[in-house]
Structures are given as C-alpha cells and as structure tokens.
Amino acid sequence: MVAAGPSLQTQVLSEVSVSGKPRTPTGIGEVDRVLGGGFVGGSVVLVGGEPGVGKSTLLLQLAAQVADQGSVLLASAEESASQVALRATRLGLNAPGLRVVADGRVEAVLSACVENMPDLLIIDSIQTVTTADAEGSAGGVVQVRESAGRFIEFAKRTGTVVALVGHVTKEGSIAGPKTLEHMVDVVMYLEGEGDGGLRLLRSLKNRYGSVNQVGVFTMGDVGLDEVPDPSGVLVEAHRAGASGTVLFPMVEGRRSMLCEVQALVVQTVLPQPRRSVKGLDGARVHQLLAVLERHAGVQLVKADVHVNVVGGVRLKDPAVDLAVALAIVSSVQDRPLPLTAAWGEVGLTGEIRTATHGERRQEEASRFDPELVVRPGKGGIRTLHEALLEAGLTPGRR
C-alpha cells in the first residue's frame, strides 16, 4: 500500500502560462552577451575566478551601471567600505543608487536588503560570509552551501537579482566542489592572467540562455574595458616576421576570435628537456610533440619546448593542434611564416581531422587577410606532412 500524500493540482503542460522572463540589460555589453541579454529578475548568478583576476572590479563596474537606473547593494565581506569606495573613485564610478555594507553575516546582509530592497545584491564573496544557521567556518562546504541557500531563497522570494562572487582555487574548483554551481541559475567564470592581458568571461551554465558565450575585456588602469573586437587587438600586436607564431581562429558559442599561438624551441644539454605549456592542455601538447617526432621527423628530444597562447587565453578546442604544430616547427627551423592562420585536430597517425565550424573559422581569419590559411576539409590538407609543406617548412624523414 502506498500512503496517501497531499493531493496535488496538476496542469496540462501546454496550458501552463509561459510568461517570458524579462531581461534587464546590465549596461555592460560583454556581460549581456554572456548572460544572453541581461539579468533575469530573481536569478542568482555565480561569478567565479582565481583571486586577483578582477571579479570585484567587474562587479563594482556592473553595480555602478545597474545603479544608474536602479538600486544596488554591494555586501563586501572581504574589503572594508572605504576600500570599496577607494576603488570606485579610482574607477571614476559615482552612482547615487549604489550602497555598500561591509559585513559577512548573511542575516545582517539580508535585513539590510529588506530595508533597501535592491534590484541587485552582490555578495563578495560567498566564501567569506557565514550564516548563523550552519556550523563550520567561512569558506567550508557547509557554510558556503547554507549561505548560498539563504541568498537563493531571498532572490526567488523577492525578485532581486543576486550575484555571488566565488574564488576558484588553482585546481579550478570553488569550495564545495560543484555544489554551488548546481544551486545557482547562471555560472560565469572570469579567466586570464597578466597585467593588461585579456580577461575572458565565460558562461558554463545558464538556465535562461545558451552557454559557451564569451565576453572579452582587458584590465587597464581604470578597470576592465570591453573588447568588442578581440581579433583586431591580437592581430595588431602580432609580430609578423618572427618565427614560432601562428594565428588560430577560436570559436565559442556565437563568438569567433583569433588567438595567437607562440612556440619557442631551444637546444638543451639537460637530460630531461623542459616542456612548458601555457593556455593549452599540457598532455595534448606532449602528444603532439610525439606525433611531430614520429610522423614529421621533427627532432625534439634534445630541445626545451615552450608553448604559449598570447594574452592569457585558455584554449580547450582540439582544433588548435595544427596551429601549435606549425608554431613549433617554425621555431625549430627558425623560419618565420607569412601571416598564417591554421586549424585542425592532429591525430596520432599524423592525420589532420576536420574541425567543427570550418566556415566560421575561415570567415574570422579572412577578416585579417592572412597570407596563408592551413586547414583541413575539402581541398584542404590531410596530413601533418602536407601541412608543413604547405607552410613552407621542411618535414624530416618519416
């Protein structure tokens, strides 16, 4: 026997009203691109990233934009109110609708909200707040989960948008691995490194829009600047005529952008040559080195190999293989390539596989009149050996 529970009113699905969630543009185009048009009322957005990447800066700029039209409460549990004010002054931000409270107690922040009822509540950061309802210290799994739960409940009940800042460790997880990501509506990560380098805002989850959107910024003296055309910036800085550099058209979501892959190969007497990889999957680059040795006759056992994606961009797309391979061989042979764009996944037998979005990559590359495009597909190259010849490089004995 199944015990009778409370009886529920069910609805015919097609008769359920689909009140479209209205979006409010944030005023920062690159953020709106990632959110899918703007904030949805009552939603909770997690903004993750490594310490120092610029999360507090981005959210302060966002806060000032939103506060132009509405009201924002910034709850800072990491910095004092005067530190936040100092940063706002540095950024030239002055919005009367922006209030700040420097407190890490969840209940205190929520009662401040009841008084002010902001359109946007920012919690910086979820790892430094604590709720009286849970045990454990700030930043621990239990506190993070329970505190986030309180803010989520508040957002759903009042329609306030809540943005939670979450620090990511070098290993890439926010305290309480994944728990937080499951709880919130939108997850965005801010990535990038180096002063003046690019900052990429990526969405990993979006209950109200598509994921894999990228927003691009640079960190300058007065905060984050939007970069609507990152390819232009990269190509401008690209030093044609140097060996070891190749352009790669990355495609993510609706965005395509050119990235510059650089390689430096130098002879070494060390028994264990160095392999340093930045912005790419290290294991994949190691595999590529083996394929180059075996199928293109490129000797690398007595060489240090450094591979880098310019501007702190991180690429996970396997289509970057061919650009990496060409950059490495160009450096080994110290032969500069003409302005070259390349893409294609390199297989273990030295074959080049067709990559997704071939046409969009071609289009993105074409905007900059490359002198050479090395790509797989119809009429394109099929092996690493062919690719090297196409680029004017010399394959060794296979």
Ligand code: TYD
């Ligand atoms: P911050 O937003 O504090 O990072 P997070 O909150 O992710 O830890 O930004 C930290 C870095 O950004 C800091 O090293 C200084 C730099 N920065 C600038 O280069 N320009 C600026 O205008 C600001 C405000 C910060």
Ligand code: MG
């Ligand atoms: Mg911060």
